[in-house]
Amino acid sequence: MVGAATAGAGTGGAAQTKAAARLIGIDWGSSSRRAYVIDGGGRCLHRIEDEEGALAARGRYAASLDGLLARLESECGPASVAGLPVVMSGMVGGAQGWQEVPYIDCGTPLASLPAALVTVLDGRPGHACHIVPGYRCGAGAEVDVMRGEETQLLGAAELGLREGWAVLPGTHSKWVQLRDGAINSLSTFMTGELFAMLQAGGTLAPLMAAARAPAGSAATAAAARGAASGGLGSGGGLGSDGASEGEGGGGGHRSGLAASAGLGSSGGHRTGGVASEGVGSSGDSSGMAPGQPAGSRSGHSPGIGPGELAGSRSGHSPGIGPGELAGSGSGRPGMGPGQLAGGSGGYRAGIGSGELAGSSGGYSDALAAGAMHARRHPPLTHALFSVRARVVTGAMPAAHARDYVSGLLIGSEFVAAQDAGFDGAEPLTLIGAPALAARYGAVAALFDLSTIPVDPHRAYCAALRRFLAARPDSV
CATH class of the missing domain: 3.30.420.300 (2-keto-3-deoxy-galactonokinase, substrate binding domain)
Incomplete structure (x- = not known):
């Protein structure tokens, strides 16, 4: 709370x-x-x-x-x-x-x-x-x-986003194409909800639990035994971590399952503040608009000033320096020479140990590997089972399973969006909590796409300003 x-x-x-x-x-x-x-x-x-x-x-x-x-x-x-x-x-x-x-x-x-x-x-x-x-x-x-996201989108439009693609990640992630301030297309993905269900119970649950447990702990050993036996795990008591928050049809749905690592919370406008590993946060940004009262938590995302949304490359994801937007020609943020091999589905030197795309959240290279697996267009259910196969054969540590599944599911959204006509010619606007937007931004970088984050609280307040201006006597 x-x-x-x-x-x-x-x-x-x-x-x-x-x-x-x-x-x-x-x-x-x-x-x-x-x-x-x-x-x-x-x-x-x-x-x-x-x-x-x-x-x-x-x-x-x-x-x-x-x-x-x-x-x-x-x-x-x-x-x-x-x-x-x-x-x-x-x-x-x-x-x-x-x-x-x-x-x-x-x-x-x-x-x-x-x-x-x-x-x-x-x-x-x-x-x-x-x-x-x-x-x-x-x-x-x-x-x-959609029910709820339209208010965020109105606010984003007020801030300058009238054309292009926007993603509102969460329990039910929304991909929206805007044309002249109207919604031209809408696609919803049950990404966060599916992640939470996989984590809460089933074949992958004990493997995903291993990522939360210290190396050598009883939980890690139990996850390994569960993977080897193929048994259905309970999720290792993951329900105690808090439920995932997200859109749930529009306005902030709690799945009642374990919190998703970067998937169960859309953060900001639609979501609640049950945090999980710093990713399910309520979406507060570190920046404040000029004149913003201290502690109001309605400030804008770092790097975005008034009117710097639509088509602007001056705003950038946390952890990305000026001019380092993914796909801008200066390389993927946080990745040096030896970037992850596109489509390899595996790991490659060049990503720091346990780090991806300059994220302060410490994304493992498993997130990238999962996203690149999705880029090869595998049937999703087959790709999900391959997570277990990788662990039981020693091709991947159980501790990487959680981020791998996260990357696989988020990557599947990007694949579907590209199949539906998203060409990435302009930056993709991410309207969500900074930590969650950064995770989506990291995956976007692997698809050679640039992104612009928009603070959801700022967008919501911009929408309220529009309501007040349009109906000053009745609102």
């Missing part, structure tokens, strides 16, 4: 919040919820997070919102949020949400979302409450949907 940390956003700034607050935005996912208080310019004055997601609030949404408003009043000052309108996105508008809001067609420009807001019939006294609709793309067997 980020509550304790984000409470600092209000310290020393209660008077400012009281004077300037104009709108409350709530990203209401399945298992977690984030609330933002913004001023008229879209600056985040206060942000809090709790575990009152749609699953916990089902059947009691009004009371749950009352509790959230009471907390905001306590932290920001009683008069600071009184009478403020509330805009909610995510699973709160789903079939099991507070009030089901129909999807709108993908042809509808993102800029039209303010006009499409749906008023909650049984909202709270003194607060006009609205829900953002999700999008539906395609029809029949080709249909796909």
